[in-house]
Amino acid sequence: MNNLVFQEKEFVKSARVTMAIEEVLESYSSPFQKVEVYKTVPFGKMLVLDDVVMLTEYDNFAYHEMIAHVPMIVHSNPKKVLVVGGGDGGVLKEVLKHPSVEEVVVCEIDEEVVKVSKKHFPELASSFDDSRATFIAQDAAEYIKTKKNYFDVACVDSTDPIGPGEVLFTKEFYQNLEQALTEDGVVTTQSESMYYHRDVIASWYQRNDKIFKHAAYYFTVIPTYPSGTIGFSFCSKKYDAFENINTQRISSLKNLKYYNEAIHKASFQLPQFMKEKLQGQNKEIGAAVHAKNMEATSF
């Protein structure tokens, strides 16, 4: 037994993902962030940006399938798709499973993420070879201003709202995103853990609910993210989250490991504490002191 251990930085105060490591495969700084790849004992290879787990070979499907297929199925005929961030190619791979897709733009600020993923996660990053895919190395907050009424679906596969990902959580970004979408456009965005970030999730929800016709929150279960769950903001200009669920379209999607018709609907059903939080109530889920500790993040 070796003694190499990876501990995630204290992004969520004092509750960490810890795992044994076989080997450090990459560790360097891009112009935007620290980029690392580990070979872990339990989860295969793992991509880490600025000391935060981005993905592992073992469980990334739980995230990528849920951020991608929910909006792609809600939209009745998605042809043009934007992926913000997502330089690893995981969201792109899932989006490209939909036969209606004609064009996918992946707008990722850091080219190094694409490069390191092509080397270490080819089962995800080989999706960039698809002729329907375009990669743009740009700040998506700027790129989005150049598009109006263009994308049917957008998936915002961002890092956390600190560092380079911070602009992707602002009201201005969401307003511009709304403008970049067609009249029946659907967006999903990485929106943290219902256990650790309730306050900020509720504030995003209330903001999105003003900008879009439909706003909601749904979640997936993923062992290597803090608390074992991560959620998504759902924003839509026409369809609600349960519209257009088409059994035939879902059954045509190849090699699904997480997403299915029932889990699409089930993932919007929130535990009572989170349901009430989005309704503006503030029930503590532990003693106040613990909740305070847990939510003492830097955003």
Added chain:
Amino acid sequence: MNNLVFQEKEFVKSARVTMAIEEVLESYSSPFQKVEVYKTVPFGKMLVLDDVVMLTEYDNFAYHEMIAHVPMIVHSNPKKVLVVGGGDGGVLKEVLKHPSVEEVVVCEIDEEVVKVSKKHFPELASSFDDSRATFIAQDAAEYIKTKKNYFDVACVDSTDPIGPGEVLFTKEFYQNLEQALTEDGVVTTQSESMYYHRDVIASWYQRNDKIFKHAAYYFTVIPTYPSGTIGFSFCSKKYDAFENINTQRISSLKNLKYYNEAIHKASFQLPQFMKEKLQGQNKEIGAAVHAKNMEATSF
């Protein structure tokens, strides 16, 4: 910042829960197991048995509500209830919220768990003061043989299938449990993580499906358990998991933090990899080598 850290033992190979500790409040051996209580930084007080996290003040509701209210609601009129294990009083507390309840037997092998919980987790263990509650310090595998056609609902709140909890996972125990239930009896049992223990969960499901009219698996999300989720085997002699869901009965339950009508139904909707596993398919969710590492547990 102090440097005290709790790391869960390698129950699941090399993937651990890690958190900062303020103080060790209890650490001693009962006749059955090592009993520890920590004051943690992020989750309040935490009960640990044989180096495995049993509960924290912060998130135990996610487990206790889901193991208790699902069978209590599925049964149309539960009067007599058995809790196996559960010496902390958390399941008992939830069961007693149902006004139909006349008698709850908590059969827990280790009296020390009750004692330490009364001292450190009174918000759970004060439920033992309810006149409808009876505590029996006995091996539940033996106790269950003495009851026939008696309990309407049973909740098996066991430790993992190693050590004192092992007998609670045998075919014989389930057969005796079936006998101890009334003709419309409903059982739920702690049944590990769909990410880390798929093989054994599927074998339990297939066994239960032969013993009971209805068998199913459902899950909750809970940050301090390995992988962030734990599931339950649902076994029922008459009602399926979606029968008798009564909005009025649910709305009369006080102070729910996790359970609600929608989450009852949603929790039985499994990710595709787990749904297929229960159907007898064996799709790997990571590369085979990782799955092998992940499932190399001692049971």
